[in-house]
Amino acid sequence: MTTEAPMEAQTIFSPELAARFDKLVTLYPVRRSALIPMLLYAQDEQGYVTDAAIREIAQRIGITPLDVRNVLSYYSLLRTKPVGKYHVQVCTNISCMLRGGQKLFEHCKQRLGVGHKETTPDGIFSLEEVECIGACSWAPAVQVNYDFHDNLTADAMDAVLDQYRKQAEK
Amino acid sequence: MPTLVSHPEEVKIVSSRFGKGATDIERYLELDGYQAARTAVEKGADWIITEMKASGLRGRGGAGFPTGMKWSFVPKQSEKPKYVLVNGDESEPGTCKDHLIFLHDPHTVIEGTIIAGLAIGAKMGFIYLRGEYRYLLTIMEKAIADAYAKGFLGKGIFGSQVNFDIVSHTGAGAYEVGEESALMESLEGKRGIPRIKPPFPAVVGLYGGPTVINNAETIATVPHVLRMGGEAYAKIGSERNGGTRLFCLSGHIERPGVYELPMGYNLKKMIYEIGGGIRGGRQLKAVVPGGSSTPVLLPNEIDIGMDFDQVGKAGSMLGSGGVVVLDETVCMVEFALRTIKFYQHESCGWCIPCREGTDWLKKTLTRFHAGAGVAKDIDNIRYLAENMLGRTFCPLGDAAAMPTIAFVKKFRQEFEDHLNGKPCAYAKQTIQEPVLV
Amino acid sequence: MADVTLTVDGKKITAPAGTLLIDACRKAGIEIPAFCYYPGLSLQAACRMCVVRIEKIPKLQTACTTPVAEGMIVATDTDEIKQSRKAMLQLVLANHPLDCPVCDAGGECELQDMTFKYGAADSNFVDVKNHREEQQWSPVVYFDRPRCILCYRCVRVCGEGMDVWALGVQNRGVSSVIAPNGGDHLDCEECGMCIDICPVGALTSGTYRYKTRPWEMTHVGTICTHCGDGCKTTLGMRSSGDGMEIIRGDNRDKSGINGDFLCVKGRYAFDFANHKDRLTQPLLRNAEGKLTPTSWEDALAFAAQRLRKIRDTRGGEQIGIIGSNRTTNEESYLLQKFARSVLGTNNIDHHRTADYVSFAKALAGQEQRAASLRETETAPAILLIGNDPTEQHPMLAWNLRANVRHNRARIYIVNHQEIKLRRQATSFLKISADTYSTCTRFLAGEENSAFGAEATALREALSKEPNLLIVFGAELHGSAIESLVRYGLSLPDTKFACLGDYVNSRGAADMGMYPDMLPGYVPVQQPGAFATEYGERFPAAPGLDLPSMLDAAARGNLAALYVVGSNPVHRYGVAAASLKNTFLIVQDMFLTETALLADVVLPIANLYEKAGTVTNTYGDLQFVKKAADRSGVRTDLELIVRLADKMGADVHSLVPFGQGTRADMGQSRGAQSGEADRHAVWLAAQNLEPKLSPFDPSALLDEIQRLVPGYHFSRLELFSGNDQHVQATAHNTGLVQIVNPAERRDGVLPSEDTLFTSGTLGHYSGKLTEIHDSRNKEILVAAD
Known part of the structure; x- marks a missing residue:
């Protein structure tokens, strides 16, 4: 069932990403191993994993869209709804909590005017309280998209947000 | 960028190249890189496993299983291909050591993976990084490409007849995938649900083949063990707990950071001398000694050596090396x-x-x-x-x-x-x- | 495998090495509770209910994943284990809604039973349960998420068992949820296995939900009336205004030939019995040519009088009889006996869906060569030529898949279509639809021209199979079957199965519903014992087959046609005008295309409303119990007997009743008093009559057993609900000599039913029609 190698002419992804996917499925002993990276890269390009992406990825791997959804819904980084251009992920797990992570999250809520898993009306920022991101010795830490910002204070956080806003407005 | 810390009491082995630009393969080679792998190719599997057993190195993921022993369980003959799997899904709250290894010394991980592959007769290895570590994946991908370019990976590595490939792989957010069989499921493109054991990975693992799965820190230690000799490495640590370990000090401590200390190093000393004591001079309330899943210790329980056996005796676990310090203000x-x-x-x-x-x-x-x-x-x-x-x-x-x-x-x-x-x-x-x- | 001995709760038990501890314990009568463990499906170790203590192992172990080992010492009933199980139940119940009073599963719920046993009724939880609204996933599948305990049985039975893979698990942790493949709906075969296998009331049936409480129903295990696999189905009935209404079909007790399997038809398509168009009064065509209700007396008297007159004035050869694929063996036997001994004609036939005659002929003289349906689950290798079991024989398909999964059986498929079972096949040979006989001859080595490299490879592979089971569909008939059987017999220990379409197609053939074949494939020209049994009216020459009868009618050469449970006008595309000169009697449940043309219409009971036996297409004889009831209808058996009686025939020689238990009900005093009476009570409880009435099928079963070659079986087993494999060809081989085979036409017309159709009955099943339509709608939408 999984041995079919269907490659349709059209793709919903950029030529670069499509080429990357073509290669990715050949790196592993089974095509399906490429599933999770593909979903993540598709999300990076399109903001979230769209229905069309699910269909195309299922087809590229040779599994059913249900299989893809089963896997996709398991992983917390993958999402099926859009978020802001800059997704602010504030860690509040123990090491960060002890150094004010919770407070930092509250601060971000106020500053951005949105709550957990919400997006600002202009679509620039979205906010999420996340579990440990592996920056415990440099707590409190925040990830904006994939960029780490650590040893944060409220002021430092504001500066970080301002910087992204400027970038967005460019 | 995570700040690097230093303390005179430290014994820097795994962290010896931190901050020295070793992500660059030339620089890594200057710092004695790929020597261990080269020697391992010459001396073969039995030698590697003997040295690993002598080193007393125990798994740095948390369970503390002796690494040499684990590798020796893999059957020599196997119909299905064997694999080496590096667990870089570091997710235990309080733990950020692999983060630094991938950031500062990706080639050690590659080198360790090659050695593990030689030890068990695998032709392929995978380095699995948690999805949040995307910038580290980019570093790792470049390091792997550089190693291929040098002939350290691919066909006939180091000019030998041996082939070995490495693929770096990203997760997408799941602590559970840190469990070894769940990691294999995830790498096979499935939900990260653990497998029923037995069979154990050494017999039936990734893609049904015998598989050695090690924590990234363990793998990063391997080249150092071979370079310095198993016995010499063992001597650094405490009884039945060879070598050093990266301890991640966090929480209410004056100088949080990742410190490399010999196994069996006293916890109280670690907090008060290495970490500079409790922040703001407050009273210590409790210590979580090895990541969030280890039972909390009271101030009167911390005068112990930080190795698997002594912490176990104190009613907790050494875990992943994440030492979280709580002061009196914590509810x-x-x-x-x-x-x-x-x-x-x-x-x-x-x-x-x-x-x-x-x-x-x-x-x-x-x-x-x-x-x-x-x-x-x-x-x-x-x-x-x-x-x-x-x-x-x-x-x-x-x-x-x-x-x-x-x-x-x-x-x-x-x-x-x-x-x-x-x-x-x-x-x-x-x-x-x-x-x- | 060698046996190992272990100790469980101080008791020494023995089990084959490799057996799972849970199975070994259960077999030894030691109960181990489990939600996720389900025999035949993959292991999960998820519910943690089956934990046991094994000596020398520090933690409790799951009995469902631990194989037995020599000397193992196990405890299953300690306080520690009881506490652990109780805690699991408390955790499940923490979120599981306690809406048991309205839940469909209430009274039949494994969670209720376990809670009762382990006493997890107390709860310390004070927080709010997670709630979600119920969803409808298909016309028949509803999902009530909070009730779901995530045992994953449904996911596995759908994927592993059915090879449909329509259910998945999504999200993680406490948000984990069973999800259908269509996002908010199911695209599947609607078999309902997921509903049946659900240990709680999370998946419920669209036909049954909120209709009743299980204890308000009476349950009768009988045989499904649809396809030729003949699955056992347990019908749940409740009394209604005009009888006993069926409200549920399942086979949860796993009794019978099909284990717990039922397909969409077996589970839901019983509702034709309640269709508003069902006939409950006899109809007579009046002077204005309109069918109008009349009394039984008038209808039967009129029909009998006309038949008698035609027989006596124009001869029995002017009368034709068309029988049914869904009547019992007793009824089919009686119908042909009535034709031959009362009407004096051999003009009897039925809609033939497989060439059982050629099959019988080819196997003449062979013993133990026809395979039971049960063997399709155990045979090490199977050659499947033609047919699409997934659509036409769902139980066979289920068995074949299970056989591959559990025994790594090798399945070799030859077909002109890419049937779904090819996914389980070792090899799949695609041929064109018109080359089945060439292909068969090629396999048999009787074809000189080449048939391609794949066919050669197949022949090569098959030559290495010592215990091949050859299953073939209606694509093969006549000499092709003979070639195939010859080929099979050249291999060691080969067995065969011939696939026909309806529940008693095989029985109709075995019971001699042919113009040229008597029961047991005894040729009419060599009737043997039948000559004396069937009396002086029994004609010596073969009669007309079904198409010939219709032709004769069109030419005005058939004065009467008696159609029992068949719809030839629709099936054979008969023009209404061609029957205008034929006196037509139709027995049916509905005013079918044929019944509309009739002069007399007699409303009948269906298979769920009568007792008797049926023979599935593999030759497994099974007991049909009367389950439902409908006022205003009669069984075919009763109507044939009454017609014969009204015609002045000797009913006693037609039905040998009154020869079993006599009216003397035993001693009236002493220790044995009432013995026969108790027997009579038992018979009544089984809906059997003590052979005192001419409508008693068991009297006819006596005659079948006495006269039909190969119908040897144990009544004890049969009446206990066990299938009995009979081979109507294996004995009295001297009798099975078909005269002039070259002139004989096999007349096979496959019904080409799918999973969602079932001949005429299918049209009257509201649920089947609804499912069929909803699927077609989806296909149309998808095509847009």
Whole structure:
């Protein structure tokens, strides 16, 4: 069932990403191993994993869209709804909590005017309280998209947000 | 960028190249890089395993299984291909050591993977990084490409007849995938649900082939062990606990950071001398010695050597090396809640006790901390945790249950104080303080 | 495998090495509770209910994943284990809604039973349960998420068992949820296995939900009336205004030939019995040519009088009889006996869906060569030529898949279509639809021209199979079957199965519903014992087959046609005008295309409303119990007997009743008093009559057993509900000599039913029609 190698002419992804996917499925002993990276890269390009992406990825791997959804819904980084251009992920797990992570999250809520898993009306920022991101010795830490910002204070956080806003407005 | 720290008491082995530009392959080679792998290619599997066994190196992921022994379990003959799998899904709260290894010394991981492959006769290795470490994946991808370009990977590595390939791979957010069989499922493109054991990975692992799976720190240590000799490495640590370990000091401590210290290093000394003591000169309240799943220790329990056996004797576990320090301002109910909230979020949901147990612990603790607790809650929290312990499908249930039992047992008075709608005296203190220093 | 001995709760038990501890314990009568463990499906170790203590192992172990080992010492009933199980139940119940009073599963719920046993009624939880609204996933599948305990049985039975893979698990942790493949709905075969296998009331049936409480129903295990596999189905009935209404079909007790399997038809398509168009009064065509209700007396008297007159004035050869694929063996036997001994004609036939005659002929003289349906689950290798079991023989398909999964059986498929079972096949040979006989001859080595490299490879592979089971569909008939059987017999220990379409197609053939074949494939020209049994009216020459009868009618050469449970006008595309000169009697449940043309219409009971036996297409004889009831209808058996009686025939020689238990009900005093009476009570409880009435099928079963070659079986087993494999060809081989085979036409017309159709009955099943339509709608939408 999984041995079919269907490659349709059209793709919903950029030529670069499509080429990357073509290669990715050949790196592993089974095509399906490429599933999770593909979903993540598709999300990076399109903001979230769209229905069309699910269909195309299922087809590229040779599994059913249900299989893809089963896997996709398991992983917390993958999402099926859009978020802001800059997704602010504030860690509040123990090491960060002890150094004010919770407070930092509250601060971000106020500053951005949105709550957990919400997006600002202009679509620039979205906010999420996340579990440990592996920056415990440099707590409190925040990830904006994939960029780490650590040893944060409220002021430092504001500066970080301002910087992204400027970038967005460019 | 994570700040690097240093202390004279440190014995820098795994961290010896941190901050020295070793991501560049030329620089890595200048710093004695790929020497161990070259020697391993010449001397062969038996030599590698002998040295590894002599080193007393125990798995740095948390379980502490002797690495040399683990490798020797892989059958020599196998119909199916064998694999080396590097677990870089570092997700245990309080732990950030692999983060630094991937950031500063990716080639050691590659080198260690090659050596492990030689030891078990695998032709392929995978380095699995958690999805959050995307910038580290980019570093790793470049390092792998450079190693291929030098002929250290691919066909005929180091000019020998041996072939070895490495693929770096990203996860997408799941603590549970840190469990070895769940990691294999994830790498096969499935939900990160652990597998039924036996069979164990050494016999039936990735793609059904015999598989060695090691923590990234363990793998990064391997080239150093071969370079310095197993016995010499063993001598650095304590009895039956060879070598050094990266300890991640975090929480209410003056100088948090990742320090490399010999196994068996005294915890109290670690906190007060290496870490500079409790922040702001406050009183120590508790220490979580090895990541959030290890039972909390009281101040009078920390005069112990940090190795697998001594911490075990003290009723906790060495775990992943994440030392989280709590001062007197912490509300232990809140801390217990935050801990369980994590496990509730990360439970894969496969088995009843973990799926339901973590959720009801979270619900009960949330309400309890908010001041709506009832007397039977305290015993019920403990009852729930005790009935999860040892009965779940995989160790995640234990990881949630063990600290919870310890919190209730060791801080019962604080739980009692939360009853009857009393506001949280402890948290109030925490909240009022200007935490954002 | 060698046996190992272990100790469980101080008791020494023995089990084959490799057996799972849970199975070994259960077999030894030691109960181990489990939600996720389900025999035949993959292991999960998720519910943690089956934990046991094994000596020398520090933690409790799951009995469902632990193989037995020599000397193992196990405890299953200690306080520690009881507490652990109780805690699991408390955790499940923490979120599981306690809406048992309205839940469909209430009273039949494994969670209720376990809670009762382990006493997890007390709860210390005070927080709010997670709630979600119920969802409808298909016309028949509803999902009530909060009730779901995530045992994953449904996911596995759908994927592993059915090879449909329509259910998945999504999200994680406490948000984990069973999800259908269509996002908010199911695209599947609607078999309902997921509903049946659900240990709680999370998946419920669209036909049954909120209709009743299980204890308000009476349950009768009988045989499904649809396809030729003949699955056992347990019908749940409740009394209604005009009888006993069926409200549920399942086979949860796993009794019978099909284990717990039922397909969409077996599970839901019983509702034709309640269709508003069902006939409950006899109809007579009046002077204005309109069918109008009349009394039984008038209808039967009129029909009998006309038949008698035609027989006596124009001869029995002017009368034709068309029988049914869904009547019992007793009825089919009686119908042909009535034709031959009362009407004096051999003009009897039925809609033939497989060439059983050629099959019988080819196997003449062979013993133990026809395979039971049960063997399709155990045979090490199977050659499947033609047919699409997934659509036409769902139980066979289920068995073949299970056989591959559990025994790594090798399945070799030859077909002109890419049938779904090819996914389980070792090899799949695609041929064109018109080359089945060439292909068969090629396999048999009787074809000189080459048939391609794949066919050669197949022949090569088959030559290495010592225990091949050859299953073939209606694509093969006549000499092709003979070639195939010859080929099979050249291999060691080969067995065969011939696939026909309806529940008693095989029985109709075995019971001699042919113009040229008597029961047991005894040729009419060599009737043997039948000559004396069937009396002086029994004609010596073969009669007309079904198409010939219709032709004769069109030419005005058939004065009467008696159609029992068949719809030839629709099936054979008969023009209404061609029957205008034929006196037509139709027995049916509905005013079918044929019944509309009739002069007399007699409303009948269906298979769920009568007792008797049926023979599935593999030759498994099974007991049909009367389950439902409908006022205003009669069984075919009763109507044939009454017609014969009204015609002045000797009913006693037609039905040998009154020869079993006599009216003397035993001693009236002493220790044995009432013995026969108790027997009579038992018979009544089984809906059998003590052979005192001419409508008693068991009297006819006596005659079948006495006269039909190969119908040897144990009544004890049969009446206990066990299938009995009979081979109507294996004995009295001297009798099975078909005269002039070259002139004989096999007349096979496959019904080409799918999973969602079932001949005429299918049209009257509201649920089947609804499912069929909803699927077509989806296909149309998808095509847009």
